[in-house]
Amino acid sequence: MVTIRVAMVEDLMWVQNCNLLNLPENYQMKYYIYHAMSWPQLSYVAEDHKGRIVGYVLAKMEDDAGEVPHGHITSLAVMRTWRRLGIAEKLMTQSQRMMVEVFNAQYVSLHVRKSNRAALALYRDTLKFDIHDIEKKYYADGEDAYAMRRSLKNLNLNGE
Numbered sequence: 001m002v003t004i005r006v007a008m009v010e011d012l013m014w015v016q017n018c019n020l021l022n023l024p025e026n027y028q029m030k031y032y033i034y035h036a037m038s039w040p041q042l043s044y045v046a047e048d049h050k051g052r053i054v055g056y057v058l059a060k061m062e063d064d065a066g067e068v069p070h071g072h073i074t075s076l077a078v079m080r081t082w083r084r085l086g087i088a089e090k091l092m093t094q095s096q097r098m099m100v101e102v103f104n105a106q107y108v109s110l111h112v113r114k115s116n117r118a119a120l121a122l123y124r125d126t127l128k129f130d131i132h133d134i135e136k137k138y139y140a141d142g143e144d145a146y147a148m149r150r151s152l153k154n155l156n157l158n159g160e
Contacts (some may be wrong), residue, residue: 002082004090007043007056009036015045022077025139035060035074039099042071046078046087055080057091061103071099071152076119088139092117092127100152107152111138123148143148 007015012032020026037044039060046055055078062072073095078087099105110129112119123129129148138145 001044001049002054002087002090004046004087004094006040007036007045007058009033010047011053011056012036015043015056015058018053018077018079019053019075022079023075025075027075032058039112041102042095044084044091044094046091048082054079055087055091057088057095059095059099059108061099061105062109068106069104071103071105071108073108076110088122089126094154096150096152099138100155106151107149109147109149111135111147113139114144114146120146139157 014025014030016032023110035058040057042061045053045056048054056076057073058075059071059073062070064070068138073092076088076091078091095110096105096108099108109132110123112123114120116135124131127150129150131146132149135145137143
């Protein structure tokens, strides 16, 4: 049994731990705090029955002048033993709902490593993101990223 809830500042150490254990892109604590303080409605955690953080989504709104309001998924991770249970989908869906409800987001974007087939399948096949562009040498190790987007215009706020 997993509960999806809004991430709180006291969760951030455990969110960072989940990130360090599961992803090659890691952030300093101040970056997690920046998200929590700037967009507290958009980041979520998955908590197991013992209160342990087993997954998270870190999200924000982009503030590109002259563009329509849109969100961005900074990071998504689920602990290895909790994968393939729909947790990532639930985290993403909840964050996207709040992007629309609170900020009237028109779309959401994210980046994914070209080599990350599992994540690409999740985003493209399950969550219905489209590849918008390829960003050359996006990652620190020089790997390219797919820049992906999903329209939120027809998002059903009562349950997709």
